[in-house]
Amino acid sequence: MTPAQVEVLLQTLIAGILLGGLYALIGLGMTLIMGVMKIINLAHGELMMVAMYIAYWLFVFFHLDPYISVFIAIPVLFLLGVAIQKFLINPVLRVDSILPQNQVILTVGIGMVLSNLATLFFKSDYRSTPVDYATKAWYLSDLWKNSPIELSLSFAWSVSFVIAVAITVLLWFFLAKTDLGKAIRATAQDADAAVLMGVNVGMMRVITFGLGSSLVGAAGCLFIPIYYLYPTLGGQFTLIAFVTTILGGLGSTVGAIIGGVILGIFESITATYIGMGWAPVGRFIVFVAVLIFLPGGVASILKRRRFGR
């Protein structure tokens, strides 16, 4: 490979990893909800869209930096998620119906309402937050004068990535070390046993849905400086979240992180070497390949290693 080709490859990989960190955050929210409630939240991307609008309007009216809006979007989305779970999903869990997938269809309905309301109120214009650091970047040649190749690292992308990693670490700490986190994990493993151990399972479900929503809300705020915003963007990110969780293994948090990074890299490579329009197809090729060759996702490999030892 010529230096130019190496440069393109490395640059693609960097972009992929940065993108993957954000995908991991989106996927984590979905995998948490999936693990605890055993349902797929198809309004996931729409919740992210709501968070992005929050960050956008805060920026427009108060000139609040999107990275500060993260701290506002997280509680707001938490309440939104709690409300959805309490008033819409819980009643459906109680009625018996022919189709067991009613909750999934319900979340589709919620997503439709959210994205259509956004279109009504905010018009379907493409919007973005013109932050002044949007075009700032670090270059390798600044650090290393006579390097043979030139790489750049976008400022906004790397800040988003770092915050995403920080939130992931906090989440891990919460799930692994606190009582509430342990209760949530117990509910995910076996809801009946958790009840016997004195865990308020209904409460855990509500909290988990809120937590999942706030994670994707944080991801939305991190995405807005580097992406653009329109009311129907949700569906695309719901699918990304789903592919990430399938890739990682259903309900596995570590898997979701690895899955997100793999997906980010793969998508970035497709976009560079095949064409921008094909990036979504690349995403789904990963998805189909995982279903055929590795149905348990990355989590199944991790598990095999652990038991093998």
Next chain:
Amino acid sequence: MKKLISTFILALLIVVPLLGFSSYLMHILIFVIMWAVIGMAWNLLGGYCGQVSFGHAAFFGIGAYTAGILYQKLGMSAWWGLPLSIIVVTFASLIIGFICLRLRGPYFALATLAVGVILRVTAENLVGFTQGDLGIMIRERTWVEKIWYYYIILLIAAVTFYTIRKVIESKLGYYFVAIREDQDAAESLGINTTLYKTVALCLSAAFTGIAGAFYMNYMGYIDPNVVFALHDISIVAIMVVMVGGVATFWGPVIGAIIMVLLAEVIRSIPHLGAAHMTLFGVLLIVIIIFLPNGIAGGLPRIGKRLRMKRVT
């Protein structure tokens, strides 16, 4: 008695257009029947076999593109797409089923959703084959009168209704219901669940594909965002069944009438037009919470409630 009802309704539907409806009313009738076909097809897979698909637009779109490409590339009449789409869509559904039917429940639902999106993006990008976003347009209409289209879709609907009824009343139908109720139990009783799920998927896909091929002929224009649409095709197919009645013969028909009329009414109200998705979504939420088995499936419940009120 029940057989007589369906014959009577079919006879009624054959006579109705002779009354001389306006072109607009005929258009709505045609759409109601087309959606009833798609609803019945979805119901076979989703309602009876329990495999909720979010990707019926994939089959609809493949059917429509089969007809469209025949016309565009081979210069044949797009009507040949009707029989040919059965073969193409069945073949495609075998591949899709091979991948997606490994998953259960909500995961299957999402996998089919992904398939729908993959096909849309592929159709957008394969410009040489599908004309991409330009779409395919049939430049000369077969008939100006809508009545012939009406009879063709009515024939398709009658065949669909009859076939699905025969399938459900046969042993196959019981296998489907057994799979829906408990896949593991069904498997332990010696039902080859993979095989029968694939059969249900292929049948359902084939009928949806014919509806798609008909759409191409009737509307005369398709593009990937129209026929592979997630909200306008896949979700509406689910809604038709959910609103009408899951796992009932007449549910999809009732659902199609309600959904098409509702869409027309909402779109004609000036300020509400843009909000039709919100209203659909709210309707879906309300139906799922209060009438989880749809209108036809919930009739006994509604009746009981009314009677109870009368007594007390």
